[in-house]
Amino acid sequence: MPDPVFPHRHLLGIEGLSPAEINHLLDRSDHYVALNRAAEKTTDSLRGRTIVNLFFENSTRTRTSFELAAKRHGAHVINMQVESSSVAKGETLIDTAVTLNAMHPDVLVVRHPDSGAVKLLADKVNCGVVNGGDGSHEHPTQALLDALTIRRRKGKLNGLLVAICGDVLHSRVARSNFLLLLTMGARVRIIAPRTLIPSQVDRMGVEVFTDMAAGLKDVDIVMMLRVQNERMRGSYIPSVREYFHFFGLDRAKLAQAKPDALIMHPGPMNRGTEIDSDVADDVERSVIREQVELGVAVRMAILEILALNNVAAPARKAAL
Numbered sequence: 001m002p003d004p005v006f007p008h009r010h011l012l013g014i015e016g017l018s019p020a021e022i023n024h025l026l027d028r029s030d031h032y033v034a035l036n037r038a039a040e041k042t043t044d045s046l047r048g049r050t051i052v053n054l055f056f057e058n059s060t061r062t063r064t065s066f067e068l069a070a071k072r073h074g075a076h077v078i079n080m081q082v083e084s085s086s087v088a089k090g091e092t093l094i095d096t097a098v099t100l101n102a103m104h105p106d107v108l109v110v111r112h113p114d115s116g117a118v119k120l121l122a123d124k125v126n127c128g129v130v131n132g133g134d135g136s137h138e139h140p141t142q143a144l145l146d147a148l149t150i151r152r153r154k155g156k157l158n159g160l161l162v163a164i165c166g167d168v169l170h171s172r173v174a175r176s177n178f179l180l181l182l183t184m185g186a187r188v189r190i191i192a193p194r195t196l197i198p199s200q201v202d203r204m205g206v207e208v209f210t211d212m213a214a215g216l217k218d219v220d221i222v223m224m225l226r227v228q229n230e231r232m233r234g235s236y237i238p239s240v241r242e243y244f245h246f247f248g249l250d251r252a253k254l255a256q257a258k259p260d261a262l263i264m265h266p267g268p269m270n271r272g273t274e275i276d277s278d279v280a281d282d283v284e285r286s287v288i289r290e291q292v293e294l295g296v297a298v299r300m301a302i303l304e305i306l307a308l309n310n311v312a313a314p315a316r317k318a319a320l
């Protein structure tokens with residue numbers, strides 16, 4: 001039986017998910033937070049299943065988090081780190097998908113530097129696919145773990161005022177977060193230098209600020225983004241020093257937010273570029289480590305649901 005609330009075979013993005021589906025994924029994830037804090041952390045719900053982590057981009061925390069999630073369910077995990085050659089990316093991707101598909105994995109977790117590449121791959125395989133981040137498009141499990149962190153701390157998402165600050169232009173984390181937060185009834189502000197604001201911003205339903213003090217005023221959540229130097233062709237910021245001065249989160253800028261505002265960052269952090277260590281490590285306000293912790297629970301929920309949905313899929317595609 002597919003999951004009655006989330007009957008999908010893949011999780012490719014937050015786009016198109018309903019509030020009921022998002023709540024369901026968060027509720028299932030909540031269930032695994034307690035298990036992860038217990039001494040005995042395993043279930044056997046994916047025993048005998050194979051999860052493949054297929055990463056065309058470097059990753060430490062996301063890959064480890066998926067690996068741990070799969071292992072805690074008793075699944076076999078294979079990690080494949082593929083260097084993507086800029087010349088024959090499309091071809092490499094499809095070839096790899098076909099090869100892996102022949103080995104009958106149950107779920108593929110895929111990260112790729114190109115937006116849309118994970119969807120392309122999902123169309124070629126007959127197992128479940130989770131988008132572990134595609135270019136600057138989506139990173140759905142990050143948005144879900146961010147939402148879980150907020151919901152557990154604030155008791156809700158609806159009505160909260162969330163500021164997403166920094167390199168919005170290159171950030172799949174920001175995009176998946178806008179989609180999720182707006183779907184769940186939160187208000188979203190983006191705060192960034194003009195050069196790092198996406199051109200389609202007017203159609204996103206977010207408020208835009210280019211000044212940290214104004215944008216952070218009275219927010220409940222301050223979500224910082226990494227400056228993604230590897231995605232910048234050309235110069236988007238004048239210098240690290242100047243960026244930190246205007247857009248880096250420090251104690252003085254944080255003072256504009258609500259006194260109980262939470263500080264978040266998807267990691268890895270560039271300390272001294274987008275965030276000061278003083279606030280990043282503030283145990284009262286920063287939930288950055290909790291985000292990492294809850295990421296495992298979110299991935300346990302997703303892998304379990306997709307593995308079960310794919311067994312139930314009536315018409316599995318013929319082998320490629």
Ligand code: NCD
Nearest residue numbers: 061062133139226266267268
């Ligand atoms: C994010 C990513 O890769 O998109 N990190 C992550 O998943 N832990 C954010 C980033 O790289 O800045």
